[in-house]
Amino acid sequence: xxxxxxxxxxxxxxxxxxxxxxxxxxxxxxxxxxxxxxxxxxxxxxxxxxxxxxxxxxxxxxxxxxxxxxxxxxxxxxxxxxxxxxxxxxxxxxxxxxxxxxxxxxxxxxxxxxxxxxxxxxxxxxxxxxxxxxxxxxxxxxxxxxxxxxxxxxxxxxxxxxxxxxxxxxxxxxxxxxxxxxxxxxxxxxxxxxxxxxxxxxxxxxxxxxxxxxxxxxx
Amino acid sequence: xxxxxxxxxxxxxxxxxxxxxxxxxxxxxxxxxxxxxxxxxxxxxxxxxxxxxxxxxxxxxxxxxxxxxxxxxxxxxxxxxxxxxxxxxxxxxxxxxxxxxxxxxxxxxxxxxxxxxxxxxxxxxxxxxxxxxxxxxxxxxxxxxxxxxxxxxxxxxxxxxxxxxxxxxxxxxxxxxxxxxxxxxxxxxxxxxxxxxxxxxxxxxxxx
Numbered sequence: 001x002x003x004x005x006x007x008x009x010x011x012x013x014x015x016x017x018x019x020x021x022x023x024x025x026x027x028x029x030x031x032x033x034x035x036x037x038x039x040x041x042x043x044x045x046x047x048x049x050x051x052x053x054x055x056x057x058x059x060x061x062x063x064x065x066x067x068x069x070x071x072x073x074x075x076x077x078x079x080x081x082x083x084x085x086x087x088x089x090x091x092x093x094x095x096x097x098x099x100x101x102x103x104x105x106x107x108x109x110x111x112x113x114x115x116x117x118x119x120x121x122x123x124x125x126x127x128x129x130x131x132x133x134x135x136x137x138x139x140x141x142x143x144x145x146x147x148x149x150x151x152x153x154x155x156x157x158x159x160x161x162x163x164x165x166x167x168x169x170x171x172x173x174x175x176x177x178x179x180x181x182x183x184x185x186x187x188x189x190x191x192x193x194x195x196x197x198x199x200x201x202x203x204x205x206x207x208x209x210x211x212x213x214x215x216x217x218x219x
Numbered sequence: 220x221x222x223x224x225x226x227x228x229x230x231x232x233x234x235x236x237x238x239x240x241x242x243x244x245x246x247x248x249x250x251x252x253x254x255x256x257x258x259x260x261x262x263x264x265x266x267x268x269x270x271x272x273x274x275x276x277x278x279x280x281x282x283x284x285x286x287x288x289x290x291x292x293x294x295x296x297x298x299x300x301x302x303x304x305x306x307x308x309x310x311x312x313x314x315x316x317x318x319x320x321x322x323x324x325x326x327x328x329x330x331x332x333x334x335x336x337x338x339x340x341x342x343x344x345x346x347x348x349x350x351x352x353x354x355x356x357x358x359x360x361x362x363x364x365x366x367x368x369x370x371x372x373x374x375x376x377x378x379x380x381x382x383x384x385x386x387x388x389x390x391x392x393x394x395x396x397x398x399x400x401x402x403x404x405x406x407x408x409x410x411x412x413x414x415x416x417x418x419x420x421x422x423x424x425x426x427x
Contacts, residue, residue: 066366066415067408070373070384075404078388082397156281163283167377174285181293191290195282202281 006186010193013180020176021197027093027172028159028201034098035158036151039105044135046110057106064103069164072096077168089170093162101158108154112147113139149216152209156202163198173197223402228390235386236410242300242382243369246307250368251361253308254315259345261316262323272316279313285374292378303375303382311368318364322357323349362422366415373411383407 010017045057064072073096076087087095116139124134163174173194181190222228261272279287284307291306292299326349334344376385387407394400 062416063408063412066370066412066419068370068373068384068411070376071404071408071411074384074388075408078391079397079400079404082400160281160283163285164374166285174283174289177286178289187290187293191286191294195286195290198282198286199278203277206277206281 006184006189009184009186010189016176016180017173017193017197020171020173023090023171024159024162024165024173024198025201027090027097027162027165027170028155030094031097031101031158031162032155034094035101035105035154038098038102039109039151042102042106043109043113046106047113048131061103061106064100065107069096069100069161070167072100073164073168089165089168092168093165093170093172096164097158097162100161101154104157105151105154108147108150109143111150112143115146116142149209149212152205152212156206156209159201159205160198222394223399223406231390232383232386232406232410235381235383238300238380239369239372239382239384242303242307242372242375242380243365245304246311246368246372247365249304249308250311250315253312255319257312257316258319258323262320276313276316279310280317284310284371285377288374288378299378299380303372303378303380307368307371307375311364311371314364314367315361318357318360319353321360322353325356326352358422358425362419366418369415369418370411383410 042057042060045053046061048054073092076092076096077089080087120138120142121134124138129137162172165172166175166178169175177190177194181187184190257272257276260268261276263269287306287310288303291297291302291309295302295305297305330348330352331344334348339347372382373384375382376388379385381389384407387403391400391403394403
């Protein structure tokens with residue numbers, strides 16, 4: 001594992017890992033934006049009193065939380081082409097990751113909205129604001145603060161889960177590391193570097209979340 | 220439709236489910252033990268042991284499970300299922316440890332002081348006073364972590380462990396029509412869904 005020539009080979013093909021890293025970051029960023037929108041919409045629906053839409057939101061959350069991401073992504077990749085819908089692995093990964101993480105994010109947002117005191121709603125209604133106005137101007141800014149640490153943890157999960165793209169040849173870091181290692185049979189160095197690269201993405205985020213949680217507790 | 224629900228396919232899927240359950244429940248049992256030890260070690264806060272636990276937890280939690288699964292399979296001389304269980308235990312232990320530590324932190328500090336004033340030792344306080352209170356707060360996140368462990372067994376398909384997802388992909392190879400593919404995947408999703416929802420419902424029933 002620690003033979004020098006293996007590491008030399010690794011660093012001479014560093015560009016493979018760099019491209020994989022870039023794709024992982026890109027997939028995570030796109031999915032993060034989509035996840036945030038999904039969880040915001042579904043979270044607000046769960047707190048509203050629209051009965052039918054709420055039922056739909058509940059189904060979405062329980063289905064996507066309780067089935068594996070792998071099943072969802074392989075479904076997008078293997079089954080949708082049967083229906084004439086063909087996505088590239090990259091797009092499949094983005095859709096699957098956003099839907100999966102969105103289901104978890106929605107519960108985070110819901111909990112954050114419910115944590116805002118009810119009096120805030122009543123006060124903004126009494127000032128003549130509509131439901132959406134009070135949500136946008138009064139509730140969400142307060143809920144955002146509460147939701148930030150758990151949402152950061154979800155982002156870390158999202159980045160980690162983006163490695164599932166390796167299963168559909170998505171060309172992300174995990175996939176490239178695995179295929180490079182498989183070609184050369186230098187498994188040790190390849191996996192250590194991959195681990196460090198993921199760590200460099202996720203560790204700052206989870207430390208950030210931990211510090212925020214500590215600050216909230218100190219208050 | 221007929222082709223999906225043949226005797227062979229169903230038996231094949233159930234063999235897969237059996238391996239999924241084997242991996243999932245071994246992982247859950249092992250990581251509950253190791254995770255609790257790690258969590259308590261990190262919570263206790265002093266000395267090299269707590270430092271090591273903290274480094275382990277922070278490192279493992281920030282690396283994808285898939286990397287552990289592939290890494291263990293290719294670098295350690297273990298049979299496929301054992302290596303899947305080992306890698307998932309390494310990962311899930313760190314998650315459980317963090318949950319345990321959170322639960323221990325949530326017990327009010329006065330409880331410690333009160334127990335000490337009654338002459339309890341550190342271990343006595345932990346066993347009789349703190350853990351029983353922490354367990355209540357730990358239960359829910361722990362259960363959802365176990366559900367995650369069941370879902371994560373599907374990652375093992377990448378190292379060709381014959382669990383549910385991989386069995387599904389093998390059957391999928393024989394299929395040609397779109398209905399067959401959709402029904403098969405719906406079936407697999409439904410099995411996971413039922414399993415996880417049942418576990419969550421069960422955990423809601425537990426009361427202390």
